[in-house]
Amino acid sequence: MILLLESAAAASGGQTAVVTPEGSSSYGELLEDAHRVAAALRHRGITRFALVEPDVGWVIRILAGAALVGSEPCQYQADSAVADLEEAASALGHTTVVTRRDDLGAAFEVVRPDELTKDAPGRVPPVSGTQPLVIRTTGTTGLPKAARHDWQTLARTVAAVRHTPDQRWLLAYGPHQFAGIQMLLHVVASQATLVAPFPRQPRDGLDALLTDRVTCVSATPTYWRFLLAEARGRKVELPSLRQVTLGGEASSADLLNDLRAAFPDARVSQVYASTEFGSMTSVTDGLPGIGVEALFSETNPTSNLRFQDGQLWVRGGAGMLGYVGDAEVGPAGVDTDEWRPTGDLAEIVDGRLLFRGRDSEVINVGGVKVHPLPVENRIVALPSVALARVFGRANKLTGAIVAAEVVPEGGVDHADVDAIRLEIKSAVADLPRAWQPRSVAFVETLATRGDKTVRRMET
């Protein structure tokens, strides 16, 4: 992080690095503040700390400063409830919190971000060892964990990124998420500009698209669906984009079509990544899923992706050092050559590996295992439906039934919900009976999957 920031500042210190609701900062300014932060962390003897900060300009200053002196930061969602923060931070043994919030003083030693930048930049000797970064995950491997990464390893994933200073990327992920960190690295490595609104709801992203001259966006399929729905609802004309990236969960053919129609000039890519294993692959052929030719096989022995036992397995990538609390697995990190299951269920259909959801979200309907994703995709594909979510609803007769929440195009009040109900029924008629939704509720909005509830592939 710090090396990339130094390169960017050296190349063009005046270039705008980040645009947030609190203002813009250049690469030169960020680097100078990073040195201030480094000196302050060293001076105060802070070797690891929790960071609870919504503004991405501050996040970059603090993460880069910590990297300079090898102090280990771990971000928490900026608007987490106090009790949640206390519980999570206590599990990871964090006692020092860098935050501007004033409701955390009871449980932590609180350091305000601006306390770390108020002194003149002291040039501290950079550390030669690990530049640690902890990323919390609900993750690929089940239980909530915190993956310990090294910036230097993560930076390798963007080593080949070209300099594109005229690109303006929207940050649609939280900077505490792996995908958010990847986005920061990508933008700094390409010496581009990051547009980082807060809050980070799709409607805020749409505002940024309309006013902040964004040219490239990477977001989850859910985020894209909401953003397109918001744009249709407001009847605004979407600006032209150069790059549209989807990641974090499986995308569907109808969403890819909608995105191509909305952004005809954009290159549309889908990325697959996990917090533990880093970015694994990128697909730009505009079709859902991953072509089987990209998977590990006798003819493609170097691939890091493999289909086995109904799910995707991975190896290699910019692997983490290990989980916090586990014994260190050595400087090389986890055994990256070992194949590991991702928990992302998949199926091969017509030469494509298609994602079917997380193994933990399978709905058990009277012993029949139902994957919500194909059901959801059929409903969302209906022109009368703007958004839909399919989930398991507890039922004593069958254990669970498949339930759907549906946002009609144009809103509930203007929709013929009985007609949509019939359309849904015929759209799922080819699925086994247990898969067909038994409960369909029409709602104005879906409860957005907040940062804490990413349902599918963790990014």
Next chain:
Amino acid sequence: MGTDQSTALAVISQFLERANKAQDGLTDDTGLWGDGLGLDSLEAAELSAMLEDEFGSDPFTSEVEMPERVGDILAFYEAIHRE
């Protein structure tokens, strides 16, 4: 017939319409299973969810005996109403 019972009957009719099931001459004595409406477990689960959405509870998943006839469902809500 009480309000809750009429509402319950309306929910049952709506369910039957959605499920494309014959509903001519629906009476208290119409059986839910087998020769009656012939509900299977998925259909019963659907009906129970619809009733739960309407009333907050339903006779299929409560501690009472599994209903056999349409009238048992209506009686369930009548009993709740009296409580």
